[in-house]
Amino acid sequence: MTTKDELQQVEExxxxxxxxxxxxxxxxxxxxxxxxxxxxxMISQADEQEELIAQLERRRDALQQRLQQEGVT
Structure with a gap:
């Protein structure tokens, strides 16, 4: 899986x-x-989802940075 593909999956x-x-x-x-x-x-479930969302957002940011370093847009 390419970085761009992985970024697409994370965003989805x-x-x-x-x-x-x-x-x-x-x-x-x-x-x-x-x-x-x-x-x-339900609140616990929502809180856990929010943490997962935060992790995915950090992953997305790292992937975007990697793409910039690779010169891919």
């Missing part, structure tokens, strides 16, 4: 994860205060 993963995370956060807001255990689990 970021789009997907951000949409999923937004959906989970919206579900949490819509549920209200009815089931604290479920809400807590």
């Amino acid at each position: 993963d970021l789009v997907r994860l951000k949409a999923e995370n937004k959906d989970v956060r919206n579900q949490i807001r819509d549920i209200g205060a009815t089931d604290q255990v479920e809400i807590s689990a």
Whole structure:
């Protein structure tokens, strides 16, 4: 897999994860205060997704930097 291909995959993963995370956060807001255990689990899931998103964003930045160094745009 080339650096450009890997960057494309990371960007696709970021789009997907951000949409999923937004959906989970919206579900949490819509549920209200009815089931604290479920809400807590969903918040934990959303927080874990946010960390994964941050990792992918760092990976994307590193790949973009590598492409610049290679002179590929």
